[in-house]
Amino acid sequence: MPALPLDEAGKYVAAAYLVFLALVLIYVAIMASKLSRIERELGELNEIVDRRAAEEDDREPIAR
């Protein structure tokens, strides 16, 4: 086949580079959602540790 004119070839080239960009962006978006899950779970764990620390503080005077 003869070489495509620039205006027609440009569409294909743009599509190929956009596919690459989309793949990277989708990957980053998935990783971002995983990161936010880790952040949420860390927050939950922090709450548990804080609650425990508060409970231990409440119990201390009774033990004495």
Next chain:
Amino acid sequence: MFGRGLKTLSLLTVVLLVGAFALVFFYAPNDADQGFIQKIFYLHVPLAIVALCGFVAGGVYGILYLRSGDRMHDLRSYVAIHLSLILAVGALITGSIWARASWGHWWVWDEPTLVSFLIVFLLYACYQPLRFSIEDPERQARYAAVFSIVAGAFVPLNFMAVRMAQSLAHPRVLTTTGGSMPGSMRLTFLISLAGMACLFVTLWKYELASKHTSFQLKRLKRKLAGDEDAWTPNPRRSAAPQL
């Protein structure tokens, strides 16, 4: 642990990829035969090469896992194959776009390079379901390592077989004689390849760091759940390695 050097690597990846794309559109000349459509080559070929190297790397980590029993090697192998699959999807799609513009067809079934790459892709597409089908983490890691080694060995064999086949319509740009690219095109291609390789390593380390953090968090949860009645862990079946 895995996050070490990630910032530098990320910056290097951005510089290389932006530089490569700038060279593609402002420095490398248009191909005499194909014209502007040949610019896809600077994206499609590095994607395919890095994906195939990633599959082989997955096999190498599979060997290391079987030799040492270290679960981190299983994780490295899993992430390498997982990322290579994503890059392989990119190589298949960009290749199809190029084929449509250059040959007038989205896919050509009697072209060994295309079909062999598809076979490799479909082979590795079985990796995740294989892992997911095995519940015991120890067996899952062992079987996955064996799969990654066998499939990893198939990649260069397949590559050589295609090279030895009668050359058909798919262009050959990387040859033992150095190919037929002029210096400016070769420089652009090599920088694109370096950028793609850096992107792979950056995302690989990024995902390893994420998965490792997630496992550490699960361990912490389990420790807390040991004497925490209000909170119970919810173990889910997963294709990802369990550390």
